[in-house]
Amino acid sequence: MYTKLMNVGILSGIVLLFAACKNEGDDLGDENDSGVITTVSEIDYDFDVPATYVFTRDSETTVSFGGQSDRLYMGKEILGFFDVNTTKTAENVKSAFNHSENGNDFDDANLNESSKKIQNKVASSNDLNDAVFAAESQNLFISYIDKFFAEIVPSKDVVASKGVAGYVGEKPRYVNSKGMEYNQLFNKGLIGALVVDQVLNNYLGDVRVGNEEYIADNTNETLLEGENYTTYEHHFDEAYGYVYGAADNPIAPVAKGDDKFLFTYITQVNGMSAFSGIQDQIFSAFKIGRAAVVAQDYDVLEDAIEVLQYQISKVVAVRAVYYLEAGKNNLAAQEYESAFHGLSEAYGFIYSLQFTRNPNTGEAYLSISEVEALLSKLDAGDGFWDLTDGTVLDEISNTIADKFDFTVAEAAE
Template sequence: MQNYKLLGLALALTTLFWSCDTEDENAYTVPDTYNFENVSYDGQLQRLQMLLEMKNYLGSANTPGTVLTADRLKAMYANDTDNANWTLEYDASKQLKSKTFEQEQAVFEAMMEAIADNSTSTVPAAEGQAGVSVSTDGTKQYLLNEKGVELAQLIEKGLMGACFYYQSLTVYFGDDRMNVDNEDVVPGEGTAMEHHWDEAFGYYGVPVDFPLNKDGIAFWGVYSDRRDPILNCNQDMMDAFIKGRAGISNDDLKARDEAISEIRQTWETVTGATAISYLNTAVESFDDMAIRAHALSEAIAFTYAIQFSPEKRMTNAEVTAVLEDIAGSSDFTQMDLYNTTPQRLEAAKLKLADALGLMESKDSF
C-alpha cells in the first residue's frame, strides 16, 4: 500500500530513550514532540484525505452549472472505489461512513442527495429556491438550498464532528479501547492501548512536531491553529497527547486519564470558540446573504459537533437550543437562515460562551 501523506503530514518516528531517576525507578522522560516507537495511524490519514477529496468535490458546485451526483458522494462516503472516482487509492477497509456516529449516517446521506439536487438549479439562490449565492463584493459564491443553508459545510464540518471528533474523544478514548492489552508489542504499532491512542491523535490532523511545524495541518488542526492566538490550544493539545502516550508506554494510567480529560475539554473549547467566531462573522455581515449563510452553516456544524464528546460541558438539549437560536430548528432539513435575526445569533453566542467559559473572549474570536 502506498505511503499516504496528507498535504505533507508526516509520521516522523524516532526512538524515545527512557531515563531512570536514582530516587524514583518509575520516572520516565516525556518527549517534546509526538515521537515514540511503533506508531501507526495510517487509517486516520486516509480518512482525512478522503474527506479532503469530498470537500473539493462538494465545493465544485459553487460554480453555477456544476452538477454533483448523489451516487458519487455516497460512494466517497462508503469508499465504494468503483464509483467514488478517487484521485488516490485507499484501503478497501477504510471509510468515513462506518466511523460516523451510527445514528447520523443516514442524515449525511440524505444531505448528499439534497445537495446533488440543489446543484441542478439554474437560477440564483433566493428564499424558496436553491442556487448559488454571490457575496455583495462579488468575490465569494456558495451553493445554498432553498432555506439558505450551505449543505457542503454541514457535510464537511459535520463529518469533522460526527466522525473525527467522535472517534477520537468517545471511541478511542473510551473504555473499550483504553482498557486493553498494554504489554504485547506489535512491531510498527505498539501495544493495543498505544495503537488506539495513536489513532485518536491521527484525527487531530497535525504533524508530530506541531505547533513548531504547521506544514500539512488539516481539518481540526487548522481550526485549532486559528483559535490558538486567544486560547493557546495548540500547545495544550499537543502536551496532553504526548503526556498520555508517554503515560501509556510507562504504565502510568493516571497520566493517561488526566490527558484524556484535558484533550476533551480543550478540543471542545476549540469547537465552541470556532462556532462563536462564525456567529460573529454572520452578525457583522448580516446583510450579505452569501457571507451570512456560509458563516452560519459552519457555526451550525461546529455547534453540532459538541454533542459527540462524553465529557461535554453542554447537554444535548443545550446544543439543540443553540441550533434553534441560529436556524429555528436542530433538524438540518428544517433549518432556515433567511429568517434568522442578529438577536437570535447573539443569544446563541451567549449560550455557547457561558457554557464553555468563553464569556471574556466571545467578542474577540
C-alpha cells in the same frame, strides 16, 4: 468523569480513585473543585516526554495511524465533490462516503485501495454505543449529499432569495432555500461526529481506556500479532491520527497541511488572543498521554485525557460562537455571501458540540436535545434569512459560551 487507574506493579485489578488535586494551571483553564485538570502544566509525571510524537521499541516505531490519515484525506476529496460543476453524481459521492476497498471513488489511487471508510465511523464511538443514533447521524450526512445534488446543482444559475435556493454574492456561495451551504454543514458536522467523537468518546473513551485486558497487555508489553505496539498504544495513536494525520508534519504538527477538519481549527483558535497556546496544550497533552502509556502510568494518562477533553471541546465551542457572531455582523451589513457562509459553518460546529466531552461530568458539554434546540432556532421559518436582527444569534452564542469558561466577546475576536 473518568476514574483514575492505578498500576500496582503486577496488575491484579482496577482501583477506582477520585482525581487528586493538582497545582493551579494557566489562563487556558484551571483546576476546579472536582479535581479535574485542564492544562498540561498541572500534570505531574516522572518520565521522559519526547519533543515530537516519536515513540519506538527496539529502535523501531510503535506509532501507526494510517487508517485515520486515509479517512481525513477521503473527507477532503469528498468535500471537493460538493461543486456545482462537478461531473460526480450523488451516488458517486455517497459511494465515496461509504467506500469499499478497491472501489474507484477517489482521485488518489491509494485511497481507492484503502479498506477504510468514513460513514461507519460517524457517531459510532464505543462510549456512545447507540446504533439508532449512529444510523440517524450517518443518514444526516448522506442527506446533505442528496440535497446538494437535488437542490443546489439545478439552481446554480438562480439568484438565491428567501425560500429560493441558488447563489449569493460575486464569489459566489451556493445555498439552499434557508441560506445554508450543504458542504459546510457536512464539513463542520464531521469535525464532531467523526473526529471529536472518535478521539474523545472512542479511542480515549471510558470503554477502551478502562479495558482491563488492554491494560494488562500494555503492562506486560504484549504486542499485537505482527506489530510493534500494544493495543493500548495503538488506540492512543489512532486518536492522535484523527487530529494530526493530514497535518504538514504529523510528528511535529504546526501548519494544517491538507487537513480540513479539527486541526485546521485548532490552529485558527490558537491565533486568537484569548486562546493563544491552545495548540501546544493539545499537542503536549497527546505526547504526555502517549509517554504515560509507555511508562504504564495510567493516572498520568487519565490526566492527559482530561486536558484533551477540555481543550478540544473548547475549540469546537469557540468556532461555533465565532461564526455566529461573524454571521450576525455580516447580516447587519447585508453581506449575505459572507453571512450565510459563516452561519453554515456555525451550524456544523453547533451540531458537533454534542460529541464534546466535559471532564467534570463525562458527558457532552451540550446534550443531543440541547443541540437540537439550538439548531431548530437556526432552521425556523426561512432560516438564515430571518436572523437579520441578530437576537437569535446572540442568544445561541451566549448559551454556548455559558457552558464553557470563555465569553462571547473573546470568541468573536
